[in-house]
Amino acid sequence: MNSFNDTSADDTARSFDVSSASVAGRLDAYLAEQLAGEGVSRGKVQDLIKGGKVFVDGTVRTKPKFKLMGGETVDVALELPGSGIVPEQSELDVLFEDGRVAVIHKTAGLTVHxxxxxxxxxxxxxxxxxxxxILEMEGERPGIVxxxxxxxxxxxxxxxDEASRLALSAxxxxxxxxxxxxxxxxxxxxxxxxxxxxxDAPIGRHPRSKTKMAVVEKGGRDALSDWEVLWSTPDGSASMVAVTIHTGRTHQIRVHMAHLGHPLLGDVVYGSRQHAEWCRDSGLDPALAGRQMLHAWRLGFTHPHSGERLEFVLPPAEDFQRLALSLGQSVQRVGVVGMPGCGKSTVAALLAEAGAPLFSADQCVAELYEEEADGWIMLRRRFGEKFAPTGSAVDKAQLFAAMRSSEGMxxxxxxxxxxxxxHRMTEFWRSHRREDVAVAEVPLLLExxxxxxxxxxVVVGVSCTEGVRRARLATRGWDEETVATLESWQWAEADKxxxxxFVVDNGGTLEDLKQNVAELLRQLVDxxxxxxxxxxNRLNALWAGNC
Incomplete structure (x- = not known):
């Protein structure tokens, strides 16, 4: 059945959903049948079509014999001059006008007609x-092509003017x-x-939701979109894509990108699941994506009177830019490394005191080695009870001895x-991705x-003199053999x-170290x-069309 969105006897705009191929056919024949009850003849319908008063999926169609396939939305303006449109004053952003045509910056939230x-x-x-x-033109959509x-x-x-409208519609x-x-x-x-x-996927009415469009196997109109990724966030959670549409189907870009598996940010119609997950997991204010993030960026057309080819580029709206910048600013992931006894744990702790979230690989391993923890389970699966005995945590002494005995082991x-x-470090970075700085102390990060x-x-190395380092290790009770073994598993200090x-000197007093860490933080902020x-700068260059 066709869906006829009738409003009242005074309304002059009509909208029809061509819901199946069985009722489709020539555009003029279809409309004549739908409008017969209003006394509109087929000849009048043809005049309306030729006069640019009929839109199919938002595009003016000026040929009465245009073929409907089913799945389209057909809009027709029956109104005559003097339609009752009351001009409204506003801060209209006109980018170009010469008396024949105008190029407008339409803001988000503004309905066209x-x-x-x-x-x-x-x-x-x-x-x-x-x-x-423009009020000299007929209909409720004067000037809209x-x-x-x-x-x-x-x-x-x-x-x-009317001549420009007809030429541009064509x-x-x-x-x-x-x-x-x-x-x-x-x-x-x-x-x-x-x-x-x-x-290249046809678009028609959604089979279950008449307010939505969808890629359909039967009854849709051909729809062709070319896309190119211009930029992606460091974590791969979002991308800025340029899309060129060769057809003008309703919601074409939104439907096609959702069909590709990458719906638009903020699109609660075609990407409701992804939007809900993004609101939950992104760490950003959901209000940053308060609409579908889509912007009509570039426009090229031939002037209907001069024949000159005109090209326009418009950077996206402020909310689009703000969201892109927020998405692109992920946490600065700082790894802290150093030889045994250099004081890397102290440096990491001072960074944490300054507000940086801290991940410690040593602490992580200790947790993994607890009974029934993931590390305990995996070692037990691989080696039986040799290192992970029943009733206790991993035997670290036994594990260390085995590692010393054989490089293969x-x-x-x-x-x-x-x-x-x-995996745990990756999750740590993800959970703190909206922080300015987060720190991970990982002894074998480089190796x-x-x-x-x-x-x-960013990798921060901590250094001190050999004598200071050896003295610190001695206070821990580490013998020379243990120190030599641990050092043999790492790069030489100079290479590391x-x-x-950045390199932080930890050869002085604690106060000296605090000053050095403060300087490190300043450099990280810079x-x-x-x-x-x-x-x-990169995004501005892209938005300006320099790509």
Whole structure:
């Protein structure tokens, strides 16, 4: 059955859902049948179509023989001049106008044209105040040759006279207008060619929800979108994607990106599950994604009178920019390393006192070795009760002796324990990803290749003289053989410190160390600030079209 959104006898806008192919066919024949009860002849319907008063899925169709396939929304304006549109004064952002056409920056939250339930307060009412001439055109959509969703921001092309409207409507119908959008989406889309791809999937009414569109196997209209990932967050939780649409289906980008598995941030219609998870897990204020993050970014068209090709680029709205910057600023992950006895635990503790969350690999291992903990279970599965006896924690002395006895055994044990530590450290970073700085003290961070694996952004080495270090180890009761064994499992001190981004000297008093750590924090803050500036510059360049 067709869904006829009738409003009242005075309303002149009509909207129909072509819900199946069985009732589809020529556009003029379909509308003539639907409007027969209102005394509208097929000839009048053809005049309305040729006059640009009929929209199919938001695109003007000016050919009466246009083929409907089923699944479309058909809107028709029956109104004659003097429709009753009352001009409304506003701060309309006009980017270009020459008496024939205008390019407008439509803000998010603004409906383009009147419709049932929205008789006033639309862009058309604002245009009528700025360009009274458009009221000489018929209908409730004077000057409108295409539209973008209420909660989408960006570039909108408007015709300022009837000749321009007809010419531009034809250009849109023949796909001679270039439209490129920016979208913030969940995750990182993977294409057939690196970071880009094409979605060629027909769109029609959702089979179970008439207020939604969907990719459908039957009864939909062809829909073609090209996409390219321009930027992704460090943790891969979101990406900024440029989408070029070659067709103009209702909600096309939102439907296609959701079909790809990467719905738009803030889109509670086509990405409700992902949006709920993001609100719960992102660590950001959900209000930052208060709408679908979609922006009509680039627009190219041929001027209907001069024939000149015009191109426009508009950076996204402030809320879009603010969310992208917030997403891109993840925690600065600081790894602390050093030789046994250098004082790396003290440095890590001082950073924690300054407010940085702290992860200790040694503490993590101690927890993993408790009876029935993950490390205890995995060692028991691999080696039986040799290191994880029933009724007690892991026998660390026995484990250490086995590691000293054989390099092969040491590596076998590390293959069991290190993945568990790495997983917990990854979860630590994730749970603190909105902090400015978080710290992980991991003795074998460099030796384990974890920096190369992307598990730390900054490495801080702690150093002191050999004599000071040996004296500290002696106070712990460590014998020379134990020290030599532990050192043999690490890089040479010179190599370790050379691989660090910062080195903290711990050869003096505790007060000296506190001053050195304070200086380290200052440098980390500067690094964070520089990172934000670099991100802003990169995004600004992308938004300006320099990509």
């Amino acid at each position: 009147p419709a049932p339930g929205r008789p006033a307060g639309t862009l058309v009412h604002q245009l009528a105040h700025r360009f009274p001439k 295409h539209r973008i969703d209420k909660d989408t921001s960006g570039l909108l092309l408007v015709a300022l 250009d849109f119908a023949e796909r001679r207008v270039d439209k490129r959008y920016l979208a913030l989406v969940h995750g990182v889309p993977q294409g057939n060619v690196g970071n880009q791809g094409t979605i 040491r590596r076998e044990i590390l293959d069991v324990v290190h993945p568990l530590v790495r 384990g290749g974890w920096v190369e694996q992307g598990l730390a952004d 410190l050379a691989a660090c981004d 690094r964070r600030r520089e990172s934000r500036v670099a991100l802003e």
